[in-house]
Every structure is written in C-alpha cells, then in structure tokens.
Amino acid sequence: MDLFSLIACCVVLFDLFPIASAALYNTVIQTNYGPVQGYPAFNSSPTGNLTNWKDITVWKGIPFAATTAGQNRFKPPQAAESWNSTLLARSWGNVCPSATSDSDYTIDEDCLNLNIWSAANSTDAKLPVVMWSYPAASTAADALFDGGGMANKGVVYVNYNYRTGSFGWLALPELSEERYAETGYNSSGNWGMLDQFAALKWIHVNIEAFGGDPDHITVMGQSAGSAATYHILNSPLTEGLIVGAIIESGVRDPHDPLCTSLAEGYATLDASLSVGVEYIEGLNISTLAELRELPMDDLVTSMGTNFMATLDHYALPATYLETLLNGSANNVPVMTGNxxxxxxxxxxxxxxxxxxxxxxxxxxxxxxxxxxxxxxxxxxxxxxxxxxxxxxxxxxxxxxxxxxxxxxxxxxxxxxxxxxxxxxxxxxxxxxxxxxxxxxxxxxxxxxxxxxxxxxxxxxxxxxxxxxxxxxxxxxxxxxxxxxxxxxxxxxxxxxxxxxxxxxxxxxxxxxxxxxxxxxxxx
CATH class of the missing domain: 3.40.50.1820 (Alpha/Beta hydrolase fold, catalytic domain)
Incomplete structure (x- = not known):
C-alpha cells in the first residue's frame, strides 16, 4: 500500500470510529463502591442535532445503593456492597417492581442503579450535571430518557431507578417506630423519595470522576419525576446539593384541588398509616416481619392501593403552601411549565x-x-x-x-x-x-x-x-x-x-x- 492510500485509509477509520483518547470509555472510573468502565454511546452518527457524538460515553446499571429486598424492604436505601473487579457498565440495571410491566426489563428489588452519559474528555472536566427523574410507570432504561442529546451539549446527564407503589411509599405504625428510633422523627413511608435523595448524594460524591462538577447539579423531572424534583428542592435532607430545578408538568397553586390527585399529591401521616394498615390486612398478615418475608410478586399483584408521598415533617418537611411562604431548603432558580x-x-x-x-x-x-x-x-x-x-x-x-x-x-x-x-x-x-x-x-x-x-x-x-x-x-x-x-x-x-x-x-x-x-x- 502506498503512502497516499495509507493516509486515505486512516481518514476513513477516523470517521468511522471515535478516537480513544478523546473520551472516557477507555478509562476505568473509580467510584466510592468500586471501579466501572463505560463504552461509546454511539457507533455511528445519530439522526438529528448531535455534533459531539464521538465523545459521548455511557455507563449503565451502576448500583448507588444495596438491594431493597428482605430486611432492607421498607427501609431507607442502604449502602451498596463494594466490588473489586471492574464493573463493565454496558447493560441496564434491574427495574424496580411496579415501575413497568415491560418484559424486556428484569424486574427485581435489587434495582437502585443509575446511568450516566458524559462527553467529557478527562475526569477533571468539571462539566455541569443534570439528574433526571422519570414519570410514573417508567424506568431509567426507557429510550425516551436517553441522555446522549444532553451530553452532546456539554452536560453530564444522569438518570436512575427508584421504588414506587407499596415498595416506595408504604407507611405503617411499626415502620414509624423503626424510623423514630433511628431519626427521632415519627416518619413512615417515602422510601422512594429517600431513594431519590440517595441517588443525588451518590452523584455529588462520585460525578467528578465522570467529568462532572459535584457543586453544579441541577435536578429535573416530568410528572411523577417533577414531584421527585420538587421534593429535592424542598427537603432539608438535600440542602445545598443543587443549583437549580426543572419541574415539567408538576407545580400549581397549592389551593388547586388537583394538587391532591396529580403527581405532586401527598397524604398526611395518619392517612398514609390508615392506607398501610388496610393494605397489609388485605395480604392476610399483621406484622412487619411477615411483610418482609413475602415474595416480591405478592406485593406487586396487590398494587391497587393508591400509595403516595407522606407529609412526615422529615423527608417532606412541610405543606407546599408553608414551603412557599417560609422558603424551601434549596433557594435556587426554577424552570417549570405545562x-x-x-x-x-x-x-x-x-x-x-x-x-x-x-x-x-x-x-x-x-x-x-x-x-x-x-x-x-x-x-x-x-x-x-x-x-x-x-x-x-x-x-x-x-x-x-x-x-x-x-x-x-x-x-x-x-x-x-x-x-x-x-x-x-x-x-x-x-x-x-x-x-x-x-x-x-x-x-x-x-x-x-x-x-x-x-x-x-x-x-x-x-x-x-x-x-x-x-x-x-x-x-x-x-x-x-x-x-x-x-x-x-x-x-x-x-x-x-x-x-x-x-x-x-x-x-x-x-x-x-x-x-x-x-x-x-x-x-
């Protein structure tokens, strides 16, 4: 092969394949639980407006907390077990039960995982970060929430899975007793909300290694995901961790009766406890110990109850009106609409x-x-x-x-x-x-x-x-x-x-x- 043919061949290869040194997918990233390695988000130019697609790395299915099964069921997210060998983050993680019935996904209580898209060229890029919370009956693996378009514009994009249904929102007197012993608050339910907070805290601790700025995180979501964003905005448990919030199809005048039934709805602790007691009676059990021993599917098939967030004055600190009048935990710019x-x-x-x-x-x-x-x-x-x-x-x-x-x-x-x-x-x-x-x-x-x-x-x-x-x-x-x-x-x-x-x-x-x-x- 002559010199000109060799150069032409190299040019073709340059167009077809991203340059390894220009992205993070050939770099092993160290998280607080163990090393992970991502891969190129695109093998060829996608249709649309993406100009930096060759630089985008994606990491899928990174655990940010332990399994929520067994004795971890109806508890705040627990620390994940560490790993020593490199996690090849090429596959979507498990989906939390009740989030979706799509057979393409593996549904399991070991589901607290997240995905990251980044076009950073180095681990010290300090790019702005956005955390996406999905709407009801969805999952972070849904193509609708793919993060390549955001990463293309220099934003490190993270989405994640969280508990829903009874797994995410069940309140019981026994659970309140557990939480009081641990926190000093008579709190129960809001497990899914605590998952959302845990994902944010994981991002804050780890995202710098993926080219993100841990001190520049915006939270963002739609519908039930906008409620998650609103909870993060308001909660003292996340104070100081965000610089902005994008709430799509979520907030309205707190006098509007729709507030009680749409995504942003919540119940008093007494109301949530009443729903929870009735729920476990329908399962023919009476104790928390029995509830934690039941097979996952028994709880999935009993999802008719309307579970929602609980006004516990801990994770959800006050009514929406009180928060607006007295100030939220995070005083940051907000984008919202319908x-x-x-x-x-x-x-x-x-x-x-x-x-x-x-x-x-x-x-x-x-x-x-x-x-x-x-x-x-x-x-x-x-x-x-x-x-x-x-x-x-x-x-x-x-x-x-x-x-x-x-x-x-x-x-x-x-x-x-x-x-x-x-x-x-x-x-x-x-x-x-x-x-x-x-x-x-x-x-x-x-x-x-x-x-x-x-x-x-x-x-x-x-x-x-x-x-x-x-x-x-x-x-x-x-x-x-x-x-x-x-x-x-x-x-x-x-x-x-x-x-x-x-x-x-x-x-x-x-x-x-x-x-x-x-x-x-x-x-």
Whole structure:
C-alpha cells in the first residue's frame, strides 16, 4: 500500500470510529463502591442535532445503593456492597417492581442503579450535571430518557431507578417506630423519595470522576419525576446539593384541588398509616416481619392501593403552601411549565353541551358556576369541547404562574415558566403529557416517530433553553428568543409552535382563577 492510500485509509477509520483518547470509555472510573468502565454511546452518527457524538460515553446499571429486598424492604436505601473487579457498565440495571410491566426489563428489588452519559474528555472536566427523574410507570432504561442529546451539549446527564407503589411509599405504625428510633422523627413511608435523595448524594460524591462538577447539579423531572424534583428542592435532607430545578408538568397553586390527585399529591401521616394498615390486612398478615418475608410478586399483584408521598415533617418537611411562604431548603432558580393537552385537557375531545355543563357544575360549584360559564361559554358540541379543554389548560397555566408568585414570597431566585403546544408527529393526542421530553433532551434519534425537519429545529431550540438553564440558571443565550422570568405581568414563555412571551391566560380568566383558588383550602 502506498503512502497516499495509507493516509486515505486512516481518514476513513477516523470517521468511522471515535478516537480513544478523546473520551472516557477507555478509562476505568473509580467510584466510592468500586471501579466501572463505560463504552461509546454511539457507533455511528445519530439522526438529528448531535455534533459531539464521538465523545459521548455511557455507563449503565451502576448500583448507588444495596438491594431493597428482605430486611432492607421498607427501609431507607442502604449502602451498596463494594466490588473489586471492574464493573463493565454496558447493560441496564434491574427495574424496580411496579415501575413497568415491560418484559424486556428484569424486574427485581435489587434495582437502585443509575446511568450516566458524559462527553467529557478527562475526569477533571468539571462539566455541569443534570439528574433526571422519570414519570410514573417508567424506568431509567426507557429510550425516551436517553441522555446522549444532553451530553452532546456539554452536560453530564444522569438518570436512575427508584421504588414506587407499596415498595416506595408504604407507611405503617411499626415502620414509624423503626424510623423514630433511628431519626427521632415519627416518619413512615417515602422510601422512594429517600431513594431519590440517595441517588443525588451518590452523584455529588462520585460525578467528578465522570467529568462532572459535584457543586453544579441541577435536578429535573416530568410528572411523577417533577414531584421527585420538587421534593429535592424542598427537603432539608438535600440542602445545598443543587443549583437549580426543572419541574415539567408538576407545580400549581397549592389551593388547586388537583394538587391532591396529580403527581405532586401527598397524604398526611395518619392517612398514609390508615392506607398501610388496610393494605397489609388485605395480604392476610399483621406484622412487619411477615411483610418482609413475602415474595416480591405478592406485593406487586396487590398494587391497587393508591400509595403516595407522606407529609412526615422529615423527608417532606412541610405543606407546599408553608414551603412557599417560609422558603424551601434549596433557594435556587426554577424552570417549570405545562403542555397544552394534559391535566384534564384532551386533544380531539368531543362532548355534548350537557356533559360540559355537568362537569362545570361539579368542578366549580355554587356561584362560581355562573362566573366560569360566562368566560367559558358553550352552545354546541364543538364549543363545549373547546371550552372544556380551554378551562383545563388555563387552570394549569394560571395555577403554575400563581405558584411562581408564591415562590417569590421567600425566594430570591427567579422562576422561568413555559407553555408547550407542539404535537409530535405520528400520534393523535396532541401536545400531550410527556410530549416535550424528546425535544428537551434532544434525543429524537432514539424514539420511533416519523420526525419531520421542523421537529429537529424545535428540539434544537428546546434543548438549548434547557442546557442554558442547567449551565447558568438562566435559559437565555445565543440567538434564542428572550425568555423573561415570571413576573406580575402574568407572561409565560411560549415554546413549541411559537416562541416568546404570552399571557398565562386572558386577564379576566387569570383574575377568576385567582379568586376561585383563594376561596379554597390550601394544600
């Protein structure tokens, strides 16, 4: 082979394979439990906006705590056992029971593991870090939460698994006695929340070895994952560990009755204890010792009970209203918002006027019915369906905006509020719950939808806003349309099918929702 042919061959190989010295996948990383080694996240250029794909390393299935089975069941996450040989982190870890029924995953109580994507070229890169918490009935292995798009922009992205259902939230008098002996708090439940805190603490201790900055961690999640993010924001158990929070489809005015039933819902300790006692009676047992001996599947098949977070004044320190008025444990910038077709609004809805009126009368009873019908009138199926969706969408937008005003009571940091209205192609649910995630994470390459050119353009902009916020606490930068922090003008940022400041709702509707919320008991 002559010299020119040899050079040409080398150029081809350079294009096909990443250079080993330019990424961390050929480096053994030392964690506080043992050594791990990752691998290239991509073997070829993914479709979309990724320009640094050759540098991205992924580590999968790294344990951040011990198994939650047996005597560790219904306890805070315990320290993982250390290992000496290098963990080849090429496979997803086990999924926690009740998170998903997908047979592609191994479901087991030994499930507290995490995944990391990093484009760092050295272990001392000190890149900003984001921790992603997934929504309900999901897992960190879901392609929707792939972190390559974030890593491509110089962010170390981490997602993780945590306990849900009875495994994550069961409260019992015996458990409260255990926790009181350990902590001095009459606390029970919130095991999944403590998993979330443990993952954050693992990141803080270990992420520097993966090229991340342990002192620059933003927490982020959607729906149930936004509740996890909100708990981290508020809890004294995580104080000082984060620099920002992104809460997607999560917060609203604490007077809104939806707070009790959607992802951010929680129960009093007495209510949670009552649910727990009834639950174990249904299993024909009466003691905690018996409960810890039951096979995992016995608890998985008994998931009909509505388990949720518990107001224990330990992990969850106060009501949401008290936290807003008195200040959260972490006084940091916040980004939050909603999608058009969620939290009651349904794309393609077709209801009768009678159905609409029945809903309005049950939701806004008494004199409020007349006031809401005046602003959301209907005289046929088309207008009834539109008015129904409009009042739910406005309720979310106004409620989130009002939350931001309450946040300003005790916080010195800004809130950036958005409204997403782009409907991904190939589906019939509109701008549905979770529809912004692919765009935020810029990972369209990993989801099987018939993406169009405009989707890649939107993803680049959405991801840029989110990356800017993760890096600086402010979504603005570059040539992006200016996004102002929420203020008394009731403007939020339109993202998706348009860009820029828009009202949360028309002024008279904002005033009506504020008055209605103020008439209700706070959560």
């Amino acid at each position: 999608t058009k077709d969620e939290s009651g609004a349904s794309y393609g809805l077709n209801i009768t006027v009678a159905e609409y009126l029945a809903d309005i009368n049950s939701t806004y009873s008494g004199n409020w019915t007349v006031e809401f019908l005046a602003l959301y009138p209907a005289n046929d199926s088309t207008t009834a369906s539109g008015a129904y969706n409009s009042q739910w969408t406005d309720r979310s937008n106004v409620g989130t905006w009002l939350w931001s005003q309450l946040w300003a009571t005790a916080s010195t940091n800004p809130v950036y509020t958005y409204f997403w209205d782009h409907a991904p192609p190939g589906q019939d649910q509109g701008a549905h719950h979770e529809s912004e995630i692919n765009y935020v994470l810029n990972n369209l390459y990993d989801t099987d939808l018939p993406w169009e050119q405009e989707d890649y353009v939107i993803a680049a902009k959405m991801n840029a806003y989110w990356v800017n916020f993760i890096k600086t606490g402010n979504p603005n930068g570059g040539d992006l349309t200016q996004w102002n922090a929420t203020n008394t003008s009731a403007l939020v940022q339109h993202v998706g099918d348009g860009w820029g400041a828009i009202p949360a709702a028309p002024a008279e509707k904002v005033a009506l929702y504020k008055a209605w919320f103020d008439s209700l008991v706070a959560y």
